[in-house]
Amino acid sequence: MSGPAIEVEGLTIAPCGAGVGGAVLRDIGLRVEAGTRLGVVGESGSGKSTLLRAMVGNCGRGLEVVAGSARTAGHDLFALPDGDRRALLGTAVALVPQSVGLSLTPHLTVEAQFRDVGMGDRTSELLDEVGLRGESMRSRYPHELSGGEQQRVLLALGLARDPGVLLLDEPTSALDVGVADGILRLLEQTQERRGLTLVVVSHDLGVIERVATRVVVTRSGAIVEDESLEQLMRSPRHPYTRALLDAAPSLGQRHARRGNEGDSIASTEQVVRADALTVVRTSAEGGRARRASWRSTTALDGVTIEIRRGEILGVIGESGSGKSTLLKTMCGVLTPASGTLAMSDGANLATPLRKRPSHLLRRIQMVMQNPDDSLNPAHTVRRILQAGTSHDDDASAALLAAVHLERSLLDRRPGSLSGGEKQRVAIARALARDPEVLLLDEITSALDVTVQAAVIATLVELHERLGTTMVFVSHDLAVVSSIADRIAVLRNGRLLEVADTARLLEHPGDEYTASLLALARR
């Protein structure tokens, strides 16, 4: 194939009846030559997924094409009758959807999913191509596959009918770094071997950097930058691109307001100490499981660690490493099976949440990963902040100010706040109890990168001002190392090492830490 594989001209997509004013995509012009790799980067709501969908001639329910055209593999997709367009899907162009857990039909085996696209007899061959052992995989159900395996199966399904153009929506967003690395390598190899035209959409510049040779940056439905990768990395022209590049911390880069680790540690005085802490979790969380078929896993296995007053302790590990379990045990959501967990003055933290006296509850507060889930959608911000406290509106407004939010938010409900605002409200709620230890569980992972940077800045500022001890859990080594005084590395429930940030970065004490560092440096 020669010439452009994808040609988008003046494409404007808007909600039905809303006209150009409310457009989701405005006047997009884009040419992708056959056999090249394009990356589309932007934040949530920037229109990047809509753009990807438009490339298969589907503008999404409730949206309509107001102007322009999209040609993929020589066909004007929006002008084609539905039947003809569908015939092209999978053969000329294939879209690999996002959200790994939702994209495979749960009640069909892997082979049956291939049969659905008419390629049942090539199942093993295709699975082998994406690095899975095809024979052993074909009879499995989606829930028996790991996230990385599911993503590979989705990729194989996309490749099944030999499309010339492959579109991927956030191919690694829910995966651990190591797994994501494998997927990205696979993508590169597959593209080269098959001579595919590859379009990858991601919010993560790091992912785009790995797979694309040319990058398009979208914002508010428009393309603000379209450059080769080197050009973009060297000298981004649009301020937004620059902000994106700056906001993504790279390894070893220290947050400006954090001193070099070591001199910022207030003391070596302990606040919390865990000794040989072991936590067993049953598959149904919270002890609701009561059937004989419980699956219990040792989520924390003999962890001994101290948390020092006034420090920011970073905790890093991949999913299943036990990092969230550690936080949930400290705040009492989970109770240890053995070992001790106590505060320096003897208060026992092995007490389950419901049995903790209120003065103990107050001392340890947690901010959770997903602000959509941790703020009650039925309550106003006022009610969220004031429940269980004796605060008046002024006190709440002061809290909001501390996290850089306006007083006017008091009357709003979470549904009308942005992701970053919601997470700030969640932080303010935790601060309302004036805790000694603030537990932060992946609080930036649901946020866009520039928003993440702003939330981290707020956090650092609060730490500076209040001196609250913080435990910052994340899977992102770069973020953790930019603010933490010390870093603890967890894997499969075991504490591999805990060391001052600088030492850990320069002389990792464990092979696994070294491999994490290597992945983060890529």
Place this chain on the structure above:
Amino acid sequence: MSTVDPVDPVDPVDPVDPVDPVDDIDARATAPRRRRRWLSVGAAVVAGHVLLALFVPLLPLQAPTAQDATAVLQGSSGAHWLGTDDLGRDVLSRTLWGGRPSIGIAFGAVLLAALLGVLIGAAAALAGGWLDDVLMRVNDVLLALPSLLVLMLMASFVGRQPVVLTLTLAVMYAPPIARLVRGATLGVLGRDFVVAARLRGAGSGEIVVREVLPNIRGVVITEVAMQFSWILLAFSSLSFLGLGTTPPTPEWGLMVAGARTYITINALPLVAPMVMLASLVLAVNSLIDRSALGEPS
């Protein structure tokens, strides 16, 4: 080492996640106008029924039990707008009076059923373990019993007093509400804001009232309103079978039962109460369609 500031708030205001355009469209373009009209019609009919039941004694009607042997089974006339029944009683008056027992008992029973259902469902969800098992198995047993049969048994052996019927109806129609509340509560209890509430020291009661109920309000109201229709029909059926209200008290089910023999002579005594019953049930159901929309997203 800290030469570069990784935090450069070029954009200090977080970009607001745009509302999912798809949802937005649906909410905006198609539904509201039509739904709002339905709301007004449904609400007006329900309100009309309730007002009528409350204030019918004030209307200048003939006494609903006054018999006139000289004018039986008459058609519509100036003296009797809807004619008379087999005992010469005014059908209009009886029809308008006839809603009082049904609506009163149905309202009482459905409120009690809702209270029971929410209490049992929330308790089962919150407690888990054996209590959950016991409550839900009892619930299953009640669900398996044909409610009309139980009502007939109670009416025959205990009595037909409104209190007995209301209580029986409440117990028989609480289980579906309890089951729904349990499921919905479990869904909410797994969410992080419940953990956050526990972290601030909220007790179980506070969690149900403040964190859970506001989030399941829509489905619960829908279910309760649905049960209201069922209770209304069950009570009318009971009267129709001669085990609910006692004659000569005017009541729709009873009127239908009495009038069906004379349907070939005069259909009005049969049709009028049926229209009233049907319009109330329909109006309540049209309100249900709307109620879930008041839920916070």
